[in-house]
Amino acid sequence: MADANTVALITGANKGIGLETARQLGKLGVTVLVGSRVLARGEEAAEVLRGIGVDARAIKLDVLDPADYGAVAEAIGKEFGRLDILINNAGVLLDPDRPNNHTSTTPQEVLRDTFDTNFFAVVALTQALLPLLRKSEAGRIVNLSSILGSLTLHATKGSYVYDAKTFAYDTSKAALNSFTIHLAHELAGTKIKVNSAHPGWVKTEMGGAGAVMELADGAKTSVQLATLGEDGPSGGYFHMGESLPW
Numbered sequence: 466m467a468d469a470n471t472v473a474l475i476t477g478a479n480k481g482i483g484l485e486t487a488r489q490l491g492k493l494g495v496t497v498l499v500g501s502r503v504l505a506r507g508e509e510a511a512e513v514l515r516g517i518g519v520d521a522r523a524i525k526l527d528v529l530d531p532a533d534y535g536a537v538a539e540a541i542g543k544e545f546g547r548l549d550i551l552i553n554n555a556g557v558l559l560d561p562d563r564p565n566n567h568t569s570t571t572p573q574e575v576l577r578d579t580f581d582t583n584f585f586a587v588v589a590l591t592q593a594l595l596p597l598l599r600k601s602e603a604g605r606i607v608n609l610s611s612i613l614g615s616l617t618l619h620a621t622k623g624s625y626v627y628d629a630k631t632f633a634y635d636t637s638k639a640a641l642n643s644f645t646i647h648l649a650h651e652l653a654g655t656k657i658k659v660n661s662a663h664p665g666w667v668k669t670e671m672g673g674a675g676a677v678m679e680l681a682d683g684a685k686t687s688v689q690l691a692t693l694g695e696d697g698p699s700g701g702y703f704h705m706g707e708s709l710p711w
């Protein structure tokens with residue numbers, strides 16, 4: 466459910482899953498705004514996308530810089546008058562590598578920096594862009610979570626993530642999931658849908674070379690949730706169309 470009139474903003478779209486999501490949405494005819502904290506990296510990515518026929522435009526967006534929120538909202542409002550899709554894709558994984566990532570020794574600074582990007586920035590940027598999303602005929606918000614944000618799976622011995630405990634990252638994504646639930650509750654009855662996505666374990670800078678999914682598959686969940694039809698879900702947590710336990 467997306468066409469040539471659809472406008473999408475993707476944060477952290479200069480590389481990784483964000484860039485691939487921009488490519489796939491662009492191929493559906495969506496105009497993609499390539500959010501990048503360093504504009505030159507966004508310009509480079511947008512140029513590559515334009516080279517394959519995508520209507521891509523770079524936009525400077527450091528999700529940690531509140532000054533950028535207003536500037537981005539103003540630029541989108543001026544050019545398009547609305548925003549159809551917001552993909553909160555930018556994220557960080559700052560926990561020390563295993564085996565040194567114990568919950569009991571996670572530095573406060575790591576916790577705060579992780580929450581700043583993965584949670585507080587998502588909430589603040591979404592709040593700033595909601596007026597433009599409300600002007601869309603079919604607003605869609607996708608929050609890039611992770612299966613590592615699942616409290617149920619972390620508490621279940623033998624689950625896929627039971628022994629993969631990265632405290633700061635996991636709790637930031639659990640908080641993000643809670644934002645999805647709360648915002649979806651508030652927006653019920655509007656044209657806006659908001660969902661959490663687990664992309665899979667994807668070969669990116671964050672996912673590492675040992676990851677099992679290629680980028681093309683890693684962007685599919687974001688694209689699906691960004692293009693949900695009117696009868697699609699809101700307030701859910703998904704991977705490739707399957708519901709995940711919170």
Ligand code: NDP
Nearest residue numbers: 477481482502527528555556609611666667669670671672
């Ligand atoms: P990458 O590390 O490859 O890319 C992260 C992106 O986020 C980069 O574009 C980076 O920009 C951007 N970013 C980080 N901080 C900021 C900031 N302050 N402002 C703007 N952009 C910022 O990660 P992935 O593509 O793998 O991850 C994308 C999302 O998917 C993340 O939210 C991640 O948590 C989630 N995810 C990924 C998984 C995986 O296996 N890869 C698994 C589960 C979830 P820059 O290039 O400037 O650093």
